[in-house]
Amino acid sequence: MATSMDGDVSPIDNHPAVTQEKTRDSDNSLSTKAERPPGAERIENTTSAPGSQWKEEELDKAGTHDKVEITEDDCYDELGFSFSPLKKWTVLSVIFLVQVSMNFNTSLYSNGLGGISKEFHVSAQAARCGAMIFLVLYAFGCELWAPWSEEIGRKPVLQASLLLVNIWQLPVALAPNFASIMVGRALGGLSSAGGSVTLGMIADMWESDNQQYAVAFVVFSSVGGSVLGPLIGGFVEAYLSWRWCIWIQLIFGGFVQLLHLALVPETRTTIMMDKIAKKRRKSGQNPNIWGPNELVPFKDRFSAKEILITWVRPFKMFLTEPIVLTLSLLSGFSDALIFMFIQSFSLVYKQWGFGSVALGLSFLPILVGYFIAWLSFFPVIKRNIRERKEHPDDEKAQYESRLWWLLYTAPCLPIGLIGFAWTSLGPPVHWIGSMVFAAIVGIANYSIYMATIDYMICAYGPYSASATGGNGWSRDFLAGVLTIPATPFFTNIGGKHHLENASTILFCISFVLVIAVYVIYWKGPVLRERSPFAQQLSGARAENDGRRVPEMPSESRPASRAHSFARSQQDLRIRQALGSRQNSYAAKKVNHSRTNSNVGS
Numbered sequence: 001m002a003t004s005m006d007g008d009v010s011p012i013d014n015h016p017a018v019t020q021e022k023t024r025d026s027d028n029s030l031s032t033k034a035e036r037p038p039g040a041e042r043i044e045n046t047t048s049a050p051g052s053q054w055k056e057e058e059l060d061k062a063g064t065h066d067k068v069e070i071t072e073d074d075c076y077d078e079l080g081f082s083f084s085p086l087k088k089w090t091v092l093s094v095i096f097l098v099q100v101s102m103n104f105n106t107s108l109y110s111n112g113l114g115g116i117s118k119e120f121h122v123s124a125q126a127a128r129c130g131a132m133i134f135l136v137l138y139a140f141g142c143e144l145w146a147p148w149s150e151e152i153g154r155k156p157v158l159q160a161s162l163l164l165v166n167i168w169q170l171p172v173a174l175a176p177n178f179a180s181i182m183v184g185r186a187l188g189g190l191s192s193a194g195g196s197v198t199l200g201m202i203a204d205m206w207e208s209d210n211q212q213y214a215v216a217f218v219v220f221s222s223v224g225g226s227v228l229g230p231l232i233g234g235f236v237e238a239y240l241s242w243r244w245c246i247w248i249q250l251i252f253g254g255f256v257q258l259l260h261l262a263l264v265p266e267t268r269t270t271i272m273m274d275k276i277a278k279k280r281r282k283s284g285q286n287p288n289i290w291g292p293n294e295l296v297p298f299k300d301r302f303s304a305k306e307i308l309i310t311w312v313r314p315f316k317m318f319l320t321e322p323i324v325l326t327l328s329l330l331s332g333f334s335d336a337l338i339f340m341f342i343q344s345f346s347l348v349y350k351q352w353g354f355g356s357v358a359l360g361l362s363f364l365p366i367l368v369g370y371f372i373a374w375l376s377f378f379p380v381i382k383r384n385i386r387e388r389k390e391h392p393d394d395e396k397a398q399y400e401s402r403l404w405w406l407l408y409t410a411p412c413l414p415i416g417l418i419g420f421a422w423t424s425l426g427p428p429v430h431w432i433g434s435m436v437f438a439a440i441v442g443i444a445n446y447s448i449y450m451a452t453i454d455y456m457i458c459a460y461g462p463y464s465a466s467a468t469g470g471n472g473w474s475r476d477f478l479a480g481v482l483t484i485p486a487t488p489f490f491t492n493i494g495g496k497h498h499l500e501n502a503s504t505i506l507f508c509i510s511f512v513l514v515i516a517v518y519v520i521y522w523k524g525p526v527l528r529e530r531s532p533f534a535q536q537l538s539g540a541r542a543e544n545d546g547r548r549v550p551e552m553p554s555e556s557r558p559a560s561r562a563h564s565f566a567r568s569q570q571d572l573r574i575r576q577a578l579g580s581r582q583n584s585y586a587a588k589k590v591n592h593s594r595t596n597s598n599v600g601s
Helices: 016-024 053-061 072-078 085-120 124-151 154-173 178-190 195-205 212-239 244-263 269-283 304-320 322-343 345-352 356-361 364-390 412-421 432-481 483-492 495-529 532-543 561-577 581-600
Strands: none
Touching: 072 269, 085 124, 085 154, 085 178, 085 195, 085 212, 085 244, 124 154, 124 178, 124 195, 124 304, 124 432, 124 483, 154 178, 154 195, 154 244, 195 212, 195 432, 212 244, 212 356, 212 364, 212 432, 304 322, 304 432, 322 345, 322 412, 322 432, 322 483, 322 495, 345 356, 345 483, 364 432, 412 432, 412 495, 432 483, 483 495
16 A cells, blocks of 8 residues: 555555556556646645645546546636637627517517407406516526536527527417417527526626626616517507517527527536547647546436436525525516516506507617616726725625615615606606606616626626526516516506506615615625625635636646645535536545545555
């Protein structure tokens, strides 16, 4: 049995790979050092047993001594973080359109309600069920697609999602009965990947310290797409059959899918590392290098148990991570209030005699509000970057400062709602007043979504797709659930001033939400302290000199491999907590080998 330099017995020498190597050595003269893979030098002064850490590190990766897992350090210049600014923003522009198309599908259907109701002899409330079921299942679709984008890649997941959504438009557009519409809408919603995947791509291309402009851009596409539907839908409703509401969705979706296929490369880091490793083996540059997913058997990656773990991951984060739960509920209730508020537009503006086209154009003020809010974040982001640089060791500057602008814009939500309520009295009050307040509501909605998403992407880095999935789920689920009661709510409350009183109730609820914003800002550090996962990511990021976990460019890599190993072990614990198949398998291999070694010694 081999002995380490300081006399301690190496606990890993009984590993089959080591035994096999020694058996092949005819003169039994090869030292343990000679058997080590390149770059696996022995590490002194670590918490592991002396002389064994290099073996543990390799076993964490592969469980053998002849395959070495490529790290982000080894190929940082070939990953999404090193894309040129032009390439990054080209990709993001296509993702902008993808996100617009997804939200466009949720809203344009509403302009076909009259035609659906008339053709299939169902009530308007029954016809709204098509919108409701799409939104509710869209919420679950976001959750189910998000973790798969982290396991098999962003591009194939988005392509599959877009293809399925486009396919399920056909049963609706060609529907011979109302049941076909419901089935098509349900499957279309469930097939939508949503913003959790598109936002996850930001974490693939930008470090957490310089991602905010990209986040702001994608968030604008998300909220803007919902308003684009009724803007275009007003013209469709006035001049075309209701089926064109669906055909237009299909045409737009097909165009976006082709654009995405042609212009957007894979950005998920682990998938890119697999391709880089294969390329290096094929070229002979390094025949022993392997990607992280290549080292995990297919049956272990995609067994029924592991598939269930993957699907459960976003819901687990939503229920167990205080940050995800709190911010998702805040954003979800905010969006649900706005959705109910928008449902009142047809009732409010008919008082002034608005037709279909004019009613569609009445959504423009909300879009203007979104645009103003987006622009307002430019100087705010610049200020935030400066603050983080000036206070690198201040966690509040690194995290809660991202919510600073929300302290000023969140009150726009109750202000806009109460203002809209009492300027929607109808003639002789001019309609322009209600539209001004609608724009103010738009400013608040964008700001809440942007600030909460930015905060979560920063806190959860490479697993932001699963984390933000909770945010998207709460927004879409609550909006969907409230689709059916929205119209009765505005028509049956308060007698003569039913519209005004209903909006006043929304104002009261939003006032409570705004108070929650301030609580989150001041108590954010406490929430993060109660989140073991966020704390581990924060600590690992500090060890990485502010970079995301676990990547760091090679030129910035610290000389001591002990630091690299510590980060590797820390990332292993983090991903195990989330049910990552790759690292659960690696840990299983390590534990098995350690058990054998201990028995042998």
